[in-house]
Amino acid sequence: MSLQLIRPDINVDFVGKRYFFVALSTAINIAAIVLLFTWGLNYGVDFAGGSVAQVEFNKPTSGDEIRKALSPLGLGEITVQDFGKARQSFLVRFEAVRNIGSIGPKLEDALNKTYGAGVGKVVRVESVGAKVGSDLRRKGFEAVIFATLFMGVYIAIQFRHVSWSFGAGAVVALIHDVLVVIGALVVSQYQFDLTTLAAVLTVIGYSVHDTIIVSDRIREDASKRRREPIAATMNRAINETLSRTILTSGTAIAVLIALLAFGGPILRPSAFTLLIGFITGTYSSIYIAGPVVLFWESGSRVGAVSSRAA
DSSP, X not given: OOOOSSOTTOOOOTGGGHXXXXXXXXXXXXXXXXXXXXXXXXXXXXXXXXXXXXXXXXXXXXXXXXXXHHGGGOOSSOEEEEOSSTTTEEEEEEOOOSOGGGHHHHXXXXXXXXXXXTTEXXXXXXXXXXXXXXXXXXXXXXXXXXXXXXXXXXXXXXXTTTOTHHHHHHHHHHHHHHHHHHHHHHHHTOEESHHHHHHHHHHHHHHHHHHHHHHHHHXXXXXXXXXXXXXXXXXXXXXXXXXXXXXXXXXXXXXXXXXXXXXXXXXHHHHHHHHHHHHHHHHHHHHTHHHHHHHHHTTOBHHHHHHHHO
């Protein structure tokens, strides 16, 4: 006898609890939008423009001391952030400079004058112009919007024989997932750069994949039980795919938790984005995409829906 994570005859009433979870998700999405426009994302150099230098010290120091050491260079407003080792590794952000190739030695010279020779070391320096950063930020958000819409169109076409409403459910679920991830990034203040944007796009792809699994099982059950209400068919499909969902999502989430804990500061923002996205993507496939379809069909039977779509 094979080992089963969840017994095959389980019947959890996911659909019956949809009103509570839709209300909860709506509140979270509204909070995310408010936070985005009031607090805002912590844009990295890729999107905000300017320069960033990673500096490391062989003894503890503070952000105020680093700013005082670099102030004679005339770098404009300087922001210092802990990075990696507590009080020994920092990210220093400042306005973009023209001769970026020589800024590294200048930074080290300024640090040596304050701390002594060999105490501070510049590991890397990156620079992006303000206009380039603005263009990248605009194109990044456009990529997220277009990916969400086209994924919804794809699902609508794939499941048109059951109902076009599956496409609407997928789009709403993806918008929900993106807003939850953005809200989490605003609260955590992890840096939002091109790597984090790639993680957001990955979340969109994962969420669609999970939605397709559930929707495909609904389509299979619909062809077998044409006289059954779509709510009952949907609830059965979610229960039938529950074991697979837990195994797939659980494995990915376990890896991301390890990456978040041990991957280091450079990988931490993207790992955090993927972790939140995978959790909310699994959740939305059950409690967001399904209720949108049910609202659209308003109590129709699957057989009637299939006939109308065909």
